[in-house]
Amino acid sequence: MSKKHIEECVRDSLEVYFKDLRGTEPAAMYDMILKVVEKPLLDVVMKHADGNQSRAAEWLGINRNTLRQPDGTLTYEGTTTNRVPEPGVHVGGDAQHDRSP
16 A cells, blocks of 8 residues: 555545535544544554554654653553653654644
């Protein structure tokens, strides 16, 4: 599967989303899309990385700490840890990876 195919899947899903709205205007789509894409992305990447957080972070092009929530647990639901992230670590990305709508 190519990046083009993934892009087409997203595009098709968005077209269905708008069709399902039946004329109702959407709200906060950017945040909604990021949230619905992040979980399956993390699930699949962690599965293929055999649960190796460093490898998964490398594949995702993010810092390993970005996979963690402020309480030290992983954003990936299948694993928890007591490790506390470094101060200033932002859940969901760092300034380099955050995007504004």
